[in-house]
Amino acid sequence: MDEQSSLLALFxxxxxxxxxxxxxxxxxxxxxxxxxxxxxxQALIWATIGNTLGGMSSYLIGRFLPDEKALLKKSNGNLRGLGWVRRHGTPILLLSWAPLIGDLLCVAAGWLRTNWLWALIFIAIGKFARYWVIATAMN
Known part of the structure; x- marks a missing residue:
């Protein structure tokens, strides 16, 4: 696989x-x-962009959820993420990279209609930080 194909696969x-x-x-x-x-x-940037866009797609899913019953169904009854976003606001999206809760946080932020630009910024920072730690640990 060449460099460009590798970056596309990473994205x-x-x-x-x-x-x-x-x-x-x-x-x-x-x-x-x-x-x-x-x-x-380049790998850090492409991984961050791809992961951030994926997080924002979960945010958009939250925007389209019509009511609390739909959110309960989508989250299998786990509304922990919703409470965290209500309590801490968009800065909690710094944890959007975390397994199990990251997707819930993004969906909850969308459902609560948080500011999309702040959501994007905090998601991107959190995702970049995770990839940077992994890449740095390799050195």
Whole structure:
């Protein structure tokens, strides 16, 4: 696989991993960085963009949920994320990278109609920080 194909695979896996679909992009990031260490910053940027867009797609899903019953169904009755977003606002989206709760936080932020720009900023910072820690740990 060449450099561009590797970055595209990283972007795609990062996007899908941040949606409600299962998957992890960390292994793809590590694979790209092992194969192409010179792509360090490009890989971090593409992984962050893909994962952030995936998080924002979950945010949009929350925007389209019509009422609390629909949110309860989508979250399997777990509204913990909703309470956290109500209590802490969009800064809680710094944890949007976290397994199990990250998707719920993004959906809850959308459902609560938080400011989309602040949601985008906090999601991007959290996602970048996670990838940066992984990439830095490899050195």
């Amino acid at each position: 795609t896996s990062s996007f899908l991993a941040a949606t409600l679909l299962p998957g992890g992009s960390e292994a793809v990031l590590v694979g790209v960085l092992l194969a192409y260490p010179e792509l360090h910053w």
